[in-house]
Amino acid sequence: MTVDAVITGSHVILQNGGMVDKNIVIDEGKVVGLTNDIPQCDLKIKGDGLVSLPGIIDPHIHYGVYSPIDEAAITESKVAAIGGVTTMMRMLRLSGSYKRNLDSQLETSAKTHYVDYSIHASILSKSQIDEMEFCKSRGITSFKIYMNLGEEVSHIYMDMQPGEKSLREERVEMTTDMIEKIIEKAAALNCQVLVHAEDYQMCSCGIKTAKEKKMDGLGAWSQSRPVESEVKSITNISKIARKFGCNLYFVHIGSRAAIDAIHQEKKNGTKIHVETCPHYLTLSHESQKGYLAKVMPPIRSSHDVESIWHEVQNGRMDTIGTDHVANRLNLKLGGENVWSALAGFPGMGTMLPILLSEGVNKGRINLQQLSNMTSLNTAQIFGMYPKKGTIKKGSDADIVLVDLKKEAKVSSENIDGFSDYTVYEGWNLKGWPVKTIVRGNVIAEDFKIIAKPGYGKFVSRPQI
DSSP, X not given: OOEEEEEEEEEEEOXXXXXXXXXXXXXXXXXXXEESSOOOEEEEEEOTTOEEEEOEEEEEEEOSSSSOHHHHHHHHHHXXXXXXXXXXEEEEOOSSOHHHHHHHXXXXXXXXXXXXXXXXXXXXXXXXXXXXXXHHHTTOOEEEEETTOSGGGOEEEEOOOTTOOSOEEEEOOOOHHHHHHHHHHHHHTTOEEEEEOOOHHHHHHHHHHHHHTTOOSHHHHHHHSOHHHHHHHHHHHHHHHHHHTOOEEEOSOOOHHHHHHHHHHHHTTOOXXXXXXXXXXXXXXXXXXXXXXXXXXXXXXXXXXXXXXXXXXXXXXXXXXXXXXXXXXXXHTOSSSTTTSOSOOOOTTTHHHHIIIIIITTTXXXXXXXXXXXXXHHHHHTTOTTTSSOOSTTSBOOEEEEEEEEEEEOOHHHHOSSOSOOTTTTOEEEEEEEEEEETTEEEEETTEEOSOTTOOOBOOSOOO
């Protein structure tokens, strides 16, 4: 029997712990097995001296906001492929009706992705609550709540429709009544709720005060959106979730105070998963100049950075996502101070090298921990396991080969997405993805894409 491909000679990270030197046998897009011999095959993929990780699943990506999905899916899935991400999970924000607008997003996406992809649906109006069951029928089983939106901080950019040229800025009022109804509905549908945990009233007041004092910089941004706003939101929504028995997934957690609040709510009986991002492991408002690293919630202090590493090291952080925002410098730096700068920045292309360089190669975490937080846990939490998230018989052959010794400087030109900058520009990192394989085919190698748009498939959830 001739199989499609064999990855030879790599160090394979196993789901149950440890690393083995085996050949990975692939046929019809699936892992057939791990062997010592090399069976007859159509393609040998040299893995000598490299590490085979389960393909990275990024659970938190914003694209289609500052360019329409027919363009954004191409540019950002290219970034994903180059960065070792084999499945991207889009935070979809649609204006109006999902029943009216979702299918055009799905149809366009099917023609334009290099890697596989899935979707979280943001629920931003009362009418969309009634469409959550429709979303589930389309394979979307997770819904996002933005607790940071309301009153003076209610403005948000929605995702653009295919072919659209103008940005869609709207206002969203996320009331307690809406939050309760979303959680009640999600629990009834047996779906998860993702939470952006910042209290909009506290943020609105903090921003107003900071502006009146003519404060500026990332420190001012952090002070205006205090950690107490995260704590308040975490506490309030956890009570609601317990009432209805709903699972919560807190996105982009980056402060000691937020972590402590989550631990307390877990003790209180709330079912919670927690995500952090590479920027909360590497950046602080003390170390960053300018406004490029403006994000919500803000990057915090160096003490918070160390606290998040501690959580990661001790297995109390479930996943790592990027909160990747595909925007450009002319939008990002639209004024003369931090208040006029756009929140959010790209990060999908640098997540894996950052974690390899700053985590694995500096002895903070091992490869198994990295794999769990960037692939296995994400697949299990969001209903994609065992199709995704592991290298074992029957799973999709989504594999990223990494060179732990490779050193290179970060450059937005190498990442080659819609964004023309990165907050890590010029960082010298050790440990890079060198080959990205999706369902058995090499789609990117050494910063070059070698697949065609449309190869990526929608991952309807749950996958059994």
